[in-house]
Amino acid sequence: MSGSVSQAARKLKVAELSAKIFGNAFNPTGARTGSYILRQNFRGEHIVRYYPSETDANMAKVPRLGRMMGEKYYDIDEIDRLNALDKRKARGKGGPKKGEGKRATLAKGKKR
Amino acid sequence: MKSRILRNIKARKSIVNKELERTIWRYMSRNTTLEPQIRMQAQLALNRTPREASPTAIKNRCLITGRGRGVFNEWKMCRFQFRLHALNGDLPGVDKASW
Numbered sequence: 001m002s003g004s005v006s007q008a009a010r011k012l013k014v015a016e017l018s019a020k021i022f023g024n025a026f027n028p029t030g031a032r033t034g035s036y037i038l039r040q041n042f043r044g045e046h047i048v049r050y051y052p053s054e055t056d057a058n059m060a061k062v063p064r065l066g067r068m069m070g071e072k073y074y075d076i077d078e079i080d081r082l083n084a085l086d087k088r089k090a091r092g093k094g095g096p097k098k099g100e101g102k103r104a105t106l107a108k109g110k111k112r
Numbered sequence: 113m114k115s116r117i118l119r120n121i122k123a124r125k126s127i128v129n130k131e132l133e134r135t136i137w138r139y140m141s142r143n144t145t146l147e148p149q150i151r152m153q154a155q156l157a158l159n160r161t162p163r164e165a166s167p168t169a170i171k172n173r174c175l176i177t178g179r180g181r182g183v184f185n186e187w188k189m190c191r192f193q194f195r196l197h198a199l200n201g202d203l204p205g206v207d208k209a210s211w
Contacts, residue, residue, distance in 0.1 A: 031145055032143070032144045033144070033145055034140075034142030037138050037139045038135070042132075042135075044128035045128065047127055047167060050172060
């Protein structure tokens with residue numbers, strides 16, 4: 001009987017030594033060490049990459065030729081908007097100036 | 113819905129910032145070989161980190177409108193924007209079904 005016990009103890013010792021030699025973890029009781037958390041990959045960078053970065057978004061707006069020539073960034077949508085506004089203003093359809101709007105004139109009338 | 117998009121971007125950045133800290137707290141709280149008091153404190157610290165820094169709390173939103181429901185992950189677009197772009201021919205390989 002005592003021979004079998006010593007056999008088990010020796011097996012355990014061998015396992016411990018082999019774990020030491022080969023750099024493995026020795027955990028005979030199977031205690032939870034939480035090592036699986038350390039084995040997980042960091043996925044924060046992947047989560048952040050869901051949205052394109054600001055520079056990428058700006059690059060998408062620049063035409064390819066301009067990018068190759070090394071020109072400055074410019075916003076095509078903004079230029080289009082300003083051009084459209086100028087056209088409207090030339091036809092007399094632009095927005096009112098500061099203090100000449102509907103609300104501003106109403107407020108002036110009340111004060112008087 | 114622009115504010116929703118900005119909030120989502122902010123949350124995603126906070127996830128990256130807090131990731132290392134959170135993994136350390138997580139490891140300490142799940143490690144049963146540590147003392148119970150230390151594990152308890154690690155769990156409390158994990159609870160104290162903001163909710164938006166948790167990677168499971170993030171939701172994939174539509175890139176264009178910021179809609180949170182009905183988003184195709186493959187195109188990062190909600191169903192209506194997907195339809196508009198597909199009909200416009202902006203999405204390579206997407207065709208309207210007809211038989």
